[in-house]
Amino acid sequence: MRDDVGEQPQITLNDVAQAAGVSPATASRALNGTARVRADLRERVLAAAGQLAYTPNAHAQALARASSQAVGVICHDVSDPYFAGIARGVMRAAAEHDFQVIMGSTFRDPAREVSYVSMMRGQRVRAILLIGSGFEDRAWQEAMREELARCSAAGARIAAVSRHQGLRIDSVLPENRAGAAALARALLDLGHRDFAVLTGPPTLTTVMDRLNGFRDALTQAGITLDPGQIVEGVFSRDGGYRAAGELISRGLRATCVFASTDIMAVGALAAFRDHGLAVPADVSLAGFDDIPVVGDLTPPLTTVALPLEELGKRVMALALRPAIAGRSRIERVPGTVVLRASTSAPTRRPLAERTSP
Amino acid sequence: MRDDVGEQPQITLNDVAQAAGVSPATASRALNGTARVRADLRERVLAAAGQLAYTPNAHAQALARASSQAVGVICHDVSDPYFAGIARGVMRAAAEHDFQVIMGSTFRDPAREVSYVSMMRGQRVRAILLIGSGFEDRAWQEAMREELARCSAAGARIAAVSRHQGLRIDSVLPENRAGAAALARALLDLGHRDFAVLTGPPTLTTVMDRLNGFRDALTQAGITLDPGQIVEGVFSRDGGYRAAGELISRGLRATCVFASTDIMAVGALAAFRDHGLAVPADVSLAGFDDIPVVGDLTPPLTTVALPLEELGKRVMALALRPAIAGRSRIERVPGTVVLRASTSAPTRRPLAERTSP
């Protein structure tokens, strides 16, 4: 029973109105419940609409109403568990409000992010949700700020998860800095004094916040983080693997390694194993985010848990709540240090030379 | 520099036309390149548009053109790594074609799936991509078929990943059945004769295909799968954990367990560990999908690898390729058995009573 491919004219409001013997205006009102309609007429309209399987043309509606039922969501990569978790919360919230979700993946390209925003402006979305870290890049900030200003002038709400340097927008802020600091203190409590950090691209605010928070807490404990023990990598499993490898080849002096993202920690764990280093016996390892699987690794990963789905719901709610003119609203969401078996008290074994596979 | 909250009238084509001193028709043609426009006029239009930061109202365009630049994507749950992987491919492909992606998460509710389709029909999307398993449910099939028929009558292309029972739509089919059979043969080759299977909801075609493929291969080898060794669970980490626990409490007679989804295998692995069962020493474990993290588990998981991102790109390409009237196109994508350390030759140790934590 394949239906033929030819296009048929769409059923319009007019068709429904005619079938019900009323004017389009009345049909519209009956369907939308925007005004009182005599009961029997309403019945007839509803019946006709059901009969004809009428679905209003969303574009015509959006045009006539000068607003749509859509929200735009921009993230770096849907397949990254961090974003996927947040996106889940957004999708839930959207479903509750009967919003359509227009999704854009930037694949970490700043320019693409700007062009998505302007595309969504063209869609006249009700809100734009920026998920994921902003870029520490002046030109980008400038372009983004202008574009976002046009959006809000057009009536779109803007809200973000994470700090978006220089944009001054309503934000749900995971406490990256405080969380990393708390993690550092927990690791200090375990007895560690020598640390290394695997970071991501320094253009991402999240990266810098976590690094700075971690370092600050060390500094307060009178410990300096050796710059040579900070390795920059890509925010991915393989990025973590390579960064850990680089750290090892530089001579791993730390007893504890902080990967600024769980996904990097997963790769780091594999790298340590491949180099014959036992976690935590030889080196402790901690991550950040608490993405679903890290509790099932061997050893389970110590990390800072962020309520990902909750972040998604919150950012949607924030965007929907009427804005306060002149100032951006900030909602801070704390992270929770979760100590698992990947961290333990430091061992005294010298590690620097242990780089054999 | 917060912009005031008040809405400003949008910049329209008319504004651009006036600023450029031409008619809206000419402005439209210049902007879209749909017809020759005198060079100097075109320049003026483009300059004015840039100046005013003009973005066409996508709804007005869609209405006038009777078609949009959007595709609809429906999956069960974006945060599931399987869908996230496919979605990544879809997003890539969409970006290449400059399509907007309207995303819907059904959270495995058949009714919600139908209503998303009809919502997308209202959006006049160019294509609807059904990601993820269909439901083996007559009423749903009926409703879905009707709704999809209306969509294609309206000119929307439909394509799916996975088998959608009774819908007869263009599909990219991961070879679930053949993949599961190949896996079974590989496990037989390892020497296993006693198997158990952790399945998902029997209403999902994917579940049944994998189970049947696995069982068929066993049958061909003269081995029957004890129904008591088939446990139905939820498609999630915790579902796998519980299903494995149930299997153990029933008395685990199998030397090898097949979890029909990697995500369930992750939970099963944890359950085995919590019950003091070593994998693969006490019991071998295999999954299906090869989602990113399973190679980093301890032990790394034997599975059937599916090219997730590729599936996403293929389904998009399939939807875009002109349909063939009267018949649905099928593209089969094979899975690859990946043997890792979670499976080994069976041990002779009796397992049935080993249920101590």
Added chain:
DNA sequence: CTGAAAGCGCTTACAG
């Protein structure tokens, strides 16, 4: 409560 009419912002035959 109901309907005729204008308008939302664009595109595209149709004349010129």
Added chain:
DNA sequence: CTGAAAGCGCTTACAG
């Protein structure tokens, strides 16, 4: 090549 005009499918003051 250019412009005036009609039309896309809806909503919503405006009269009645």
